[in-house]
Amino acid sequence: MALISPSRRLRRTPFSDGVEAAGVKAYTVYNRMLLPTMFRTVEEDYAHLKSAVQLWDVSVERQVEVRGPDAGRLVQMLTPRDLRGMLPGQCYYMPVVDETGGMLNDPVVLKLAEDRWWISIADSDLLFWVKGVAQGYRLDVLVDEPDVSPLAVQGPKADELMARVFGDAVRDIRFFRFGWFDFQGHDMVIARSGYSKQGGFEIYVEGWDVGMPLWNALMEAGRDLDVQAGCPNAIERIEGGLLSYGNDMTDDNTPHECGLGRFCNTATAVGCIGRDALLRVAKEGPVQQIRAIAIDTKALPSCDRAWPLMAGKKRVGQVTSAAYSPDYSEGVAIGMVRMTHWDEGTQLHVQSPSGLLPAEVRESFWI
Amino acid sequence: MALISPSRRLRRTPFSDGVEAAGVKAYTVYNRMLLPTMFRTVEEDYAHLKSAVQLWDVSVERQVEVRGPDAGRLVQMLTPRDLRGMLPGQCYYMPVVDETGGMLNDPVVLKLAEDRWWISIADSDLLFWVKGVAQGYRLDVLVDEPDVSPLAVQGPKADELMARVFGDAVRDIRFFRFGWFDFQGHDMVIARSGYSKQGGFEIYVEGWDVGMPLWNALMEAGRDLDVQAGCPNAIERIEGGLLSYGNDMTDDNTPHECGLGRFCNTATAVGCIGRDALLRVAKEGPVQQIRAIAIDTKALPSCDRAWPLMAGKKRVGQVTSAAYSPDYSEGVAIGMVRMTHWDEGTQLHVQSPSGLLPAEVRESFWI
Known part of the structure; x- marks a missing residue:
């Protein structure tokens, strides 16, 4: 493997100091930000993930925040998934398509309120598409990237570790739901979600400065659980069939080709920009x-x-x-x-x- | 330095085989694609760039192609630079701004014809902004990323090397102009431009398969000129004051803050999306x-x-x-x-x- 040249353009995260102290050996770049890929070996990281608990710096899951009276309308324009039944406190996996039905991203969207959404993105500047669409349609919304960096806690001992830091109520969060929890006076969105099949949470850390205190608190609280710094694991995520945008699909592909037809309600997702293009593929199926x-x-x-x-x-x-x-x-x-x-x-x-x-x-x- | 983990998401280029054969030691990631950063040491690469000639795989300068009756109108919407006087065959350095005047990219745009433009982008998915704007304003254009990968030939001996492969007519290309030249039956856009102050050209290589034949032909023709594989050099580009989007400016910055006020014709760039936001800063100057x-x-x-x-x-x-x-x-x-x-x-x-x-x-x- 070649080396990676550091520069400001490959953005560090609130947790980079912790990641470096833990001895990160390799990175990838994701949304123009550093994403650790290996701490010991990929195989050792894999075995540990399946048996203990890991902290993952997944700040690269940048948020596109959409706020304002037209927020709900704009988010529905992005996806063939019907969002009408979605309640505040829910997370939806949401294919985002362009006017040809080609996938631009496959984020998880969090509905914070009727007029406030976070789109937690995969590796493409979805912010630019959302801003461009909002601008062109002259929608009454604010669209930007807030100072929010997700920290994932993944592995079979994730519930135990999280309960020690946030209280037993975190155990009650259902899959793809989120709640607000306190850490040292900071409100944090915590969802039961993550890019592994080992169970766990994603903490949406708002405010750069609280990143390392939280990282350290989790490391300290989980010492006897063998908590380690980790990262999305290449082997485990393939075993689990977790797709990676840019690897397994690109804007050449429709959601249906990606096996995401169950997240498309093409008949009823009125307003979705790619709806017309997807009606036929939804009916006939992909080739x-x-x-x-x-x-x-x-x-x-x-x-x-x-x-x-x-x-x-x-x-x-x-x-x-x-x-x-x-x-x-x-x-x-x-x-x-x-x-x-x-x-x-x-x-x-x-x-x-x-x-x-x-x-x-x-x-x-x-x- | 840490290692970089390979994956399909970090796209290879038509020249990657040549880059690897030349012993690339480090990469960065730019537009989700591999950009070499070092072959020997940064200092040796620097000295060689200033004395000989180098081939740079700058495929990461992806093109956003805009075609159709509304192409000119759309490109003008992107930038406060007045494009009315621009002729086919010219390249313009063009700040791209959003509705707040914040920079989204600082590409070089090539006017191929009245209704066909290539925007040769810096490190952000400008394609998404352009597509979103075109969609929202319902413009009569096609916007996509064509199979075009620039190969730069940079250094004091660039003219000599290029003349050997493309004929003496390349010597007549003026700065920031381009012409069409033949290589083995393929038409190629060649511009006098590049991300160094040592002089040279950028060849817009259309079609993946012709990449390595061209690379090899240039290497062969330049053997006695000491042609080497190179890359944008961190030292030389700072000496030359060549800005790097994502490093030296972000969407927080206006073009005026970046010293790019001379590329802004805010008074006359009618149609530019960020024009209103920039009128005041153009008048009062940045802080x-x-x-x-x-x-x-x-x-x-x-x-x-x-x-x-x-x-x-x-x-x-x-x-x-x-x-x-x-x-x-x-x-x-x-x-x-x-x-x-x-x-x-x-x-x-x-x-x-x-x-x-x-x-x-x-x-x-x-x-």
Whole structure:
């Protein structure tokens, strides 16, 4: 692996001092901000995540705040998911599409109030699209990026750790719901959510200066739980089928191709900018779709580009995320496969840098 | 320095194979794509850039293509620079602002034809803003990112190298003009431009597959000129006062603060979205502005965050890019300084990780 050159443009986070003290070894860049990717080895981080509890600096999940009388209307313009039944205190996973139905981002949106929303974004400057649309339609809203940096607490011991710092009431937060909790006089939004399948929370830390005090308090409170600094884990998130925007889908893809049709209410999402484009695909279904792909191998290099999926000499798809799984003793991967070859059990080959490897379409992801 | 974790999301370029073969040591991420930052050492790369010729993979300068009857109108909406006199074949450096006058990007725009423009962007997803505005105003345009990847040829021997591959006519291209040239049957836009003060060209390589053949042809043709793989050089670009969006300015800043008032024709740029917000600042002038800052030191660490500029105990600005210059034997830096302390010769101190260092406001940059 090459080195990463530091610069102000690759923004640090409120938790960077803690991340560095914990011995971060590698980063990626996400929304022009540093996202840790490895502390010990990816395999050690993976085993620890599944058995204990980790603090993740996911400040890169920047918020697009939409406030004002037209806030609800604007958020509905962004997505084919029908938001009419959404209540304050709920989180929705929400595909965002352009006028062609191509995905621009796949954020989680938090409804703070009827006229105030946070869109917790994946890796693209969604702020620019939202601002541009608001400007063009002359909507009565304010759109900006507030000083909010999510800190995730993930792993089987997350409830125990969080209860020690925020009180037992955090245990009652339901999946994809959030509440307001106090930390040293600061109100914090805490949601039961996160980019792993190990359970846990995301704390929306408002105000840069409270970042390290919170990090330290959690580290201190969880010492006997073996709390460690961690990060979204490449192996675990593939096992869990958690998609990554920019890796597994781009603006070339519709939500339906990404298996997100269940988050699209194309018939009723009136006002959604991409609705017309998606009506046909919603009716007829996509011709390619995301699938779990098992690879018969004992090791895999980093998937830094699309690896073609072959049926004989015919390209029928591509793998976009892949890793060797210690727990499942095979290669786990996410791929986009043509409908002619997407049925469970279909035998394919993947063109990896290690050569042509046998691959199989699975019905579901591993976790 | 930490490592960078590869993934498909950090996009490779048509020239990545060449960059890797040349022994790239470090990258940054720019527009979600890999940008090399070092091949030998930054100092060796710097000395070579000033004496020979380098090929730079600047594919990260992605293009936003705007086509259609409303193309000219839309491009004018983006910028306070008056584009009415611009002819096909010209490049304009063009601050892009939002409705508050805050900078969203500082691209170079190429007018290919009255109804076709390429916006060659700095590090932000300007595509999303342009698409959002086009959508909201229902303009009759197509906006997308074409398969175009710039390759820069920079250094004092750039003319000689380019003439060998494209013919002597390239020597006649004037600064910030472009022409169409043939390479193996492919039409290529070649502009006299680039992110250094050493002279040279940017080739807008259209079509991924022609990337490596062109790279190899230039390497082969320039062997006796000591052509090497290079990249924008942190020291040289600061000496030259070349700003970096995300480092030296953000959406918090107006063009006037960035010293780009000469590219703003606020009185006549009718249709520019940020025009109203900029009228007052254009009249009264900004209260802080970019300045060349000399730092009295023999070495500097990477400037990975804003370093406060102090007048005694008062913060009067910040340094956002800095490096030790071997040629000028001092620290060279770019900073934003309050008007109370921006005059030439003002003595300040900069709070760097190496401690409090003496700093001086200079009238102009070094090159």
